[in-house]
Amino acid sequence: MDCVLRIFTLILQAGFLVAENKISHVQGVAGSEIFLSPHIPHGFTIRDVFWRHSNEIVASHIQGTTQTIYQSRFFERARLLNNFTLEISGLEIGDSGIFTSLLVDIRGHMKQNEFHLTVYEPVAQPAVQVFASSSEEDGKNCTVVLICTTTNGSNATYTWRADSMEQDRVISNEVTFDGGHILKVILAPTDQDTLYTCTVNNPVSQLNTSVMPWNSCKFHSGADAEVFSCKMIPYLAATLILLFIAMTFWVLLCTRTKGKSRQKEKQNVEGVLLQHTPDRPNQDAAEDGPQNV
Ligand SMILES: *[C@@H]1O[C@H](CO)[C@@H](O)[C@H](O)[C@H]1NC(C)=O
Ligand SMILES: *[C@@H]1O[C@H](CO)[C@@H](O)[C@H](O)[C@H]1NC(C)=O
Ligand SMILES: *[C@@H]1O[C@H](CO)[C@@H](O)[C@H](O)[C@H]1NC(C)=O
Ligand SMILES: *[C@@H]1O[C@H](CO)[C@@H](O)[C@H](O)[C@H]1NC(C)=O
Ligand SMILES: *[C@@H]1O[C@H](CO)[C@@H](O)[C@H](O)[C@H]1NC(C)=O
Secondary structure, eight states, X not given: OHHHHHHHHHHHHHHHHHSOEEEEEEEEETTXXXXXXXXXXXXXXXXXXXXXXXXXXXXXXXXXXXXXXXXXXXXXXXXXOTTSOEEEOSOOGGGOEEEEEEEEETTSOEEEEEEEEEEEOXXXXXXXXXXXXXXXXXXXXXXXXXXXXXXXXXXXXXXXXXXXXXXXXXXXXXXXXXXXXXXXXXXXXXXXXXXXXXXXXXXXXXEEEEEOGGGXXXXXXXXXXXXXXXXXXXXXXXXXXXXXXXXXXXXXXXXXXXXXXXXXHHHHHHHHHHHHGGXXXXXXXXXXXXXXX
């Protein structure tokens, strides 16, 4: 075993000095896998293959035997395919670095390929917070500060875009802070429907979130306007409903009592009429009296 290791070391060192270098830059996504395929020149009949990362051997193929059981950080994550492609699964940020493949042909000639791997964590959906200044009067400009944040993503960059229904609104008076993830902009009343989009991206991913910041601008013309803010509407509605119910009850109660008293009145009137009926002839006579007289 020691002997084999020494041969490896020799070959690797020799490879470093002799082999043709071919450098490729590759990007990996954290959590997923990557395939590194060495360039095999035409007519190059491979006998041995060695894959290393920094100074650790990751995989080998010697005289027909493939081996990936090395105490490297890629233990149980590395696989050497039949075409000498190295597969690394479950990528981690720390896997970033230089991978080298050394190919040895049947005559002992060597070819070396270098892969500069950078592993990135994909970005998460960004969240945009809107902070708006409140203005004294309606129809005035409104200053807003937009903060775009993402929870995940290595080497994320932030970019902003403004889109209006009517025209292609170009962000003109904006200022960005903190690497672009904070945007300060003065909105004019014509920007009511302007959509601001924050795009967060890194070499392996890109996501965006849009907001309409004008909706967060508050305008009030005085103290009265403040009292009738939107928060008051439910209370106002509840009061009105209660008032309506009370009124309905009162009206119902009134009509019922009125109905009863009207009935009583009717009875009284009938009673009076009944009482008066027997007297009627006398009355008539009394009334006719003067005529008769
Ligand atoms: C090597 O083989 C794998 C699967 O067997 C394939 O996906 C990959 O494209 C091959 N690479 C080359 C360079 O042929
Ligand atoms: C963010 O990263 C954490 C830990 O790395 C992970 O558990 C979570 O699923 C990731 N969230 C998203 C949205 O990718
Ligand atoms: C990514 O960020 C790390 C530290 O967060 C830094 O060391 C590295 O240079 C950055 N890479 C790129 C390509 O910007
Ligand atoms: C409002 O903003 C526009 C440009 O967007 C500017 O021309 C105008 O002077 C501003 N008005 C006030 C009252 O700040
Ligand atoms: C936001 O992302 C979606 C989906 O990837 C894309 O269709 C859209 O064009 C993006 N919007 C902007 C303003 O970049």
